[in-house]
Amino acid sequence: MGATKQSWIKRKANGNGIGWNKGQKGLCSTSTIEKMRKAKLGKPTWNKGKKLSEEHRKNLKGKRPNQTGENHHMFGKHHTLETKEKIRIAKSGDKCNLWKGGVSKISNLIRGCFQTRQWRSDVFTRDNYTCQKCGIKSGCGYTIYFEAHHIKSHSEILKENHIKTIEDAINCQELWNINNGITLCLKCHKETDTYAGRNRFINTNA
Numbered sequence: 001m002g003a004t005k006q007s008w009i010k011r012k013a014n015g016n017g018i019g020w021n022k023g024q025k026g027l028c029s030t031s032t033i034e035k036m037r038k039a040k041l042g043k044p045t046w047n048k049g050k051k052l053s054e055e056h057r058k059n060l061k062g063k064r065p066n067q068t069g070e071n072h073h074m075f076g077k078h079h080t081l082e083t084k085e086k087i088r089i090a091k092s093g094d095k096c097n098l099w100k101g102g103v104s105k106i107s108n109l110i111r112g113c114f115q116t117r118q119w120r121s122d123v124f125t126r127d128n129y130t131c132q133k134c135g136i137k138s139g140c141g142y143t144i145y146f147e148a149h150h151i152k153s154h155s156e157i158l159k160e161n162h163i164k165t166i167e168d169a170i171n172c173q174e175l176w177n178i179n180n181g182i183t184l185c186l187k188c189h190k191e192t193d194t195y196a197g198r199n200r201f202i203n204t205n206a
């Protein structure tokens with residue numbers, strides 16, 4: 001399990017206010033969750049019917065209790081372009097919580113480049129626009145979404161060949177080997193381990 005409470009505290013100190021357990025599965029076992037659910041079942045919440053103390057009320061005074069819709073402090077307002085730029089800089093690159101060490105950027109560039117489109121099209125042509133797992137084809141009024149699946153994952157190839165720039169990628173033979181590609185329908189592709197929802201292509205002329 002990657003996230004621990006300690007790492008959360010560290011991240012919080014870095015100004016990254018993301019819950020330590022966000023998106024984490026399996027921190028509690030299913031039976032534990034079921035136990036917790038049963039323990040609370042039918043019981044009122046801890047603050048039901050309780051009133052805030054005088055001191056607590058005083059502390060809350062002037063603070064907006066509900067920061068949604070028109071109560072939000074930014075409701076109807078817009079950040080200036082300057083502020084937007086500041087936010088962009090403050091949250092971009094390695095400061096973003098989704099930062100994976102600079103691999104996504106090059107990976108996305110490669111996925112969008114001409115060579116990838118060519119590779120994908122070559123894979124589809126070789127497989128005759130047919131899903132190589134379930135054998136489905138477009139036609140008879142049905143449109144099938146096809147995707148070219150990397151047998152050896154795209155990110156693995158980038159990592160092994162130390163691809164850092166688009167030039168590195170273009171010179172990498174392994175990346176453009178159509179034997180590493182297979183035509184799958186969207187449904188079958190989703191069942192693969194490395195499915196990322198990319199490489200979408202519609203074949204409407206079959």
Ligand SMILES: [Zn+2]
Pocket residue numbers: 131132133134135136184185186187188189
């Ligand atoms: Zn299929």
